[in-house]
Amino acid sequence: MSPHSRYAEFYRRSIEAPEDFWAEQAKLIDWHAQPTRILDDAKPPFVNWFVGGKTNLCHNAVDRHLPTRGDSPALIHVSTETGTERTYTFSQLHEEVQRTAASLLALGVGKGDRVLIYMPMIPQAAFAMLACARIGAIHCVVFGGFASGALASRIEDAAPKVVVSADAGSRGGKVVAYKPLLDEAIRVSSHKPEAVLLSDRGLAPMELVAGRDHLDSEVAARLSSADVPCEWLDATDISYTIYTSGTTGRPKGVQRDTGGYAVALAASMKHIFDGRAGETYFSTSDIGWVVGHSYIVYGPLIAGMATLMYEGLPTQGMNREPDGGIWWRLVEKYKVTVMFSAPTAVRVLKKQDPALLKKYDLSSLRALFLAGEPLDEPTARWISDGLGVPIIDNYWQTESGWPIITLANAVERKPSKFGSPGVPMYGFKVKILDESTGEELTAPNEKGVVVIEGPTPPGFMQTVWKDDARFVNTYWKSVPGRMVYSTFDWGIRDEDGYFYILGRTDDVINVAGHRLGTREIEECISGHAGVAEVAVVGVADALKGQVAMAFAVPKDSQALSDPARALTLEGEVMQRVNDELGAVARPARVRFVSALPKTRSGKLLRRAIQAVCEQRDPGDLTTMDDPASLQQIRQVVQG
């Protein structure tokens, strides 16, 4: 990066004068009371942004646009699963959100209470998130693809007063009933929510639990008033938690503030995404992931844009007929200017006829942003040639809330380099360190751990929900002698300052852009009565980036010699993961072996197993206890 470029100057100011820089960015949102102090980092690594300021995310996303664009589109919902398409203007969204807020208040939800949202991609999910923000309740959205076990552990941790859900979701025309999964999750969880608020889409029958379950239409019909003003919250008040995977089986609740998040999103919409009020933003993610929070719901709305929320596959049209052009039809119809997706989704489209990209008028589109997993060059070239607009890779995490590394093209247009998401974003002091010595690696192309030096910028996670110690110990103490935030990603930086991300340093895997912890899958599999021990690793996959592979030691050794027995056990294990965690976590294969490769101290050698699966050199095996076990894995994989 040239030290004299416009972006370099912008970045330098954000690092050297963060208070001035962010005070200026804070003007992008409405404040009920101005902050009295921009940055308080007296107790690192904890950071408080915009102390003394009072604001509200829902006000910034909805109410403040009413005078200028009340009749303009705010939320466009398209479901190719149910063949429905509906646009809500800002005024209509305001009404819907107030109604949901009033319903939550009627069910006893107050400021600081948790509301767990387990919903398919329907407008009611966005209403519920914004309604929580409106009244100061903390929302915890759990991805609708998770099943009862994963849901139960999140209900237990979040201890919600109310759960908001629906009868069912739908994927590829297949109805997935949510209510029985939710009932089972509540049954096994030690925490019981007081109430469940349900949307009935008419997709699956629901049995209501008397006294606990309420249909949203009935609660709304009983309301005496649906006028709910925004609660003015401290900038540092919690807006939401979102669970993400780490190195233990227990999911971490990433906790975010209110004011810092609003400012970070508003700034990113301006400098990175270049999304302008009155235009349409289309993110193909899901509200269950951080991208959905930041760039389906809050970011575009804060910027006064319409956001397109899509339920369906990228390959299926309005009546569920095969249609690889559905996204582009939507871009044309709604004049989408900014689009956000994941490399896996594009790889799915690559199998379609390239002529589909030329069939629609895509002239409104200015850029396509891709994130969540490494973007491979053939995919980037294919979509870039097809669309004729810049393809911008962006690297971030649930923890950061917005891009850590990308190109802020609205500040200064910089060339993209295939394979690199770009350069550190303003506010992020990104460094590459030697994992074992903690020494900073400054020479080009030296591989190390990508870390962030504090203070972390607005929008970054505040802490781990209810567990400050876990936040500090997990993220800030992993590099010897340095208190820096570890991303747990390997990376290098080239001579122009562009970063390249080379994969995780921990046991997190990335399947189709979905972040999964191998430990959570292992814990689920070891719960099967026929399994003595298991290791789950991520293995490279041409379509999904990575898939999970499980290697299990069966209790009954016949499963090792009898293929029919092994197949039955494999089916049962797969079913268990499906039922407990959800199809998204199901391994591609479960293979049976008599022993797992371990060090002499008994640590599972997951990286060696992964290397063997990917036909790479497993590296130094001098500490390995039983080399034959790795040989067995090799044989099983090849066989």
Ligand code: AMP
């Ligand atoms: P999540 O918290 O689900 O967003 O997952 C974050 C992880 O996904 C990161 O730590 C990376 O391992 C990976 N990731 C996200 N974006 C990118 C990207 N643009 N390039 C490479 N890896 C990425």
